[in-house]
Amino acid sequence: MxxxxxxxxxxxxxxxxxxxxxxxxxxxxxxxxxxxxxxxxxxxxxxxSGSPQNVILLGAGSEESVERSEVPIQAETLAAAGIQDITTRLGVSAVSGEVHYMAEVIFPTGHKAQALLRGVTPTAFEVHRSVRILKGKYPKPGEVLVGKLAHHNLGVSAEMLSPGQTIKFEGQSFTVAGIFTAPGTVMESELWFDRNDLMTLTQREQLSCVVVRLESPESYASADLFSKQRLDLELSAIRESDYYAKLSAFxxxxxxxxxxxxxxxxxxxxxxxxxxxxxxxxxxxxxxxxxxxxxxxxxxxxxxxxxxxxxxxxxxxxxxxxxxxxxxxxxxxxxxxxxxxxxxxxxxxxxxxxxxxxxxxxxxxxxxxxxxxxxxxxxxxx
Known part of the structure; x- marks a missing residue:
């Protein structure tokens, strides 16, 4: 050798x-x-990004895109009453009616960027358990909660989305109320608005989806049965984990x-x-x-x-x-x-x-x- x-x-x-x-x-x-x-x-x-315990109720035919989905606003209350084994905490059912929207936001510097917007109510934190507010507070009307990585997605510095800063959407100014984290999920890139604000500015009368958190993944059958029985609501139920798996395949x-x-x-x-x-x-x-x-x-x-x-x-x-x-x-x-x-x-x-x-x-x-x-x-x- x-x-x-x-x-x-x-x-x-x-x-x-x-x-x-x-x-x-x-x-x-x-x-x-x-x-x-x-x-x-x-x-x-x-x-x-998807939890097997969460079920998304989407408009029938919109299973592949929550942004195109339309769900009657009363579906949130009806789902809370009609689906079994919904997680509750301090008497609050984990049912979150949400509006998902992609639109342009404008910064005081004049910089414009496409942002992923989500209109929520406080019960969103009961459904999306990984979300934690790092700085600031939950947004009131006229305020917005920003994801930890949203500034990367929007092409601005972190300081421009720090609490107290403002952004414009549809001609109205919103103050950044706080910053939230949801480690390893797409939510960290989003801007969370008060749901009523977002519905008013986008002239929507319907939700994009209703997200329900169940006690266990095996309880999915109850949500699926609800979507099939309530033909008047024209709903389709899909596990949140399956929804994001389809996006991954896309x-x-x-x-x-x-x-x-x-x-x-x-x-x-x-x-x-x-x-x-x-x-x-x-x-x-x-x-x-x-x-x-x-x-x-x-x-x-x-x-x-x-x-x-x-x-x-x-x-x-x-x-x-x-x-x-x-x-x-x-x-x-x-x-x-x-x-x-x-x-x-x-x-x-x-x-x-x-x-x-x-x-x-x-x-x-x-x-x-x-x-x-x-x-x-x-x-x-x-």
């Missing part, structure tokens, strides 16, 4: 070529990390495209690496033949060439990890449903490491076999 120091010395022979190998591997692995973080971040936030093609892009770039890097490695190994055919002549076997030399390639790609992988921790970790990305964070999980780190290993192994197999395939006398004379 050739010592590992031989592979290290050969790497350092040509610093320019080493930088190309390390840089190429680093870019490919970085893209794998980025694609994995993007896919996992989007999937995680949509999965965490975004699946986008996630697939990110993986496909990373795979195509990786394939291009492999072919480029094959050419580079062949050029590197071909210039050393006489040296490799000399090693055979002094007693080293072809498998031992082949293993040393693979080690050399692996060292370069693993250095590139370490470079990619550093780039991810500096440029990607904790960064936020906007999509139509809100904002999600990019994080480097164990699964993504493993995928990046495997990519680096595959680049090193696949990129050296063919060049090494081809260079070592030359007969010893011919190689010594080359």
């Amino acid at each position: 050739l010592p590992i120091s031989y592979a290290i010395r050969n790497l350092l022979r040509d610093p320019g070529r080493l930088l190309q190998k390390v840089g190429g591997a680093g870019i490919v692995v970085f893209l794998v990390f980025a694609a994995g973080a993007f896919n996992q971040g989007m999937h995680r936030i949509l999965s965490a 975004y699946a093609p986008i996630r697939t495209m990110t993986w496909l892009t990373a795979a195509l770039i990786a394939a291009g890097a492999i072919f480029g690496g094959l050419n580079m490695q062949y050029a590197a190994f071909a210039s050393r055919i006489r040296e490799l033949a000399t090693l055979q002549a002094i007693g080293y076997s072809r498998p031992a030399i082949y293993l040393s060439l693979v080690e050399e390639s692996l060292l370069a790609t693993l250095l590139g992988t370490l470079l990619a990890v550093a780039m991810v921790l500096i440029f990607l970790e904790g960064q936020t990305l906007n999509f139509s449903m809100g904002v999600f964070r990019l994080t480097l999980s164990g699964e993504i780190a493993l995928a990046g490491l495997l990519t680096g290993l595959l680049l090193g192994i696949i990129g050296s197999i063919t060049p090494a076999i081809r260079c070592l395939g030359t007969s010893l006398p011919s190689a010594l004379r080359s």
Whole structure:
């Protein structure tokens, strides 16, 4: 066996070529990390946004978009009376009639942005148990409660949505009453208004949905039966977790495209690496033949060439990890449903490491076999 120091010395022979190998591997692995973080971040936030204990009553035919749904306002009271096993706390039933709306808001600086608005009543906190007010208070008429990550979605600084600041919607000014958090959910990107304010300004007479929190997920049948019995309300019941699972499936093609892009770039890097490695190994055919002549076997030399390639790609992988921790970790990305964070999980780190290993192994197999395939006398004379 050739010592590992031989592979290290050969790497350092040509610093320019080493930088190309390390840089190429680093870019490919970085893209794998980025694609994995993007896919996992989007999937995680949509999965965490829905509780299996919550049931959403939507207008029939609008099961895929709560913004297009219309539910009679009396459905909130009727659902509270007609659905069994509704969670109650201090005598308050966990039934929240809500208005979901996407519209433009204007800041005092003149900046305009599309925002996800939700008109709620205090019972929304009984249904959405992950919501906590970090600063300020629940909004009164003329006020708004903003999600912790709403400023990312709106493209403004956090200070512009701090308590006491104002925003304009439909020509009316609203004061920020507080900031709420709902960790890992799309709600953190929303603006919560008093429901009556939002219904008045949007000239709505109907709700978008009624969200009901049940004692257990098994009680869903009661809500489903209610929606089917009350034909006059034209309702459709769906578990909140299933609703967001459908949204996640809707975004699946986008996630697939990110993986496909990373795979195509990786394939291009492999072919480029094959050419580079062949050029590197071909210039050393006489040296490799000399090693055979002094007693080293072809498998031992082949293993040393693979080690050399692996060292370069693993250095590139370490470079990619550093780039991810500096440029990607904790960064936020906007999509139509809100904002999600990019994080480097164990699964993504493993995928990046495997990519680096595959680049090193696949990129050296063919060049090494081809260079070592030359007969010893011919190689010594080359």
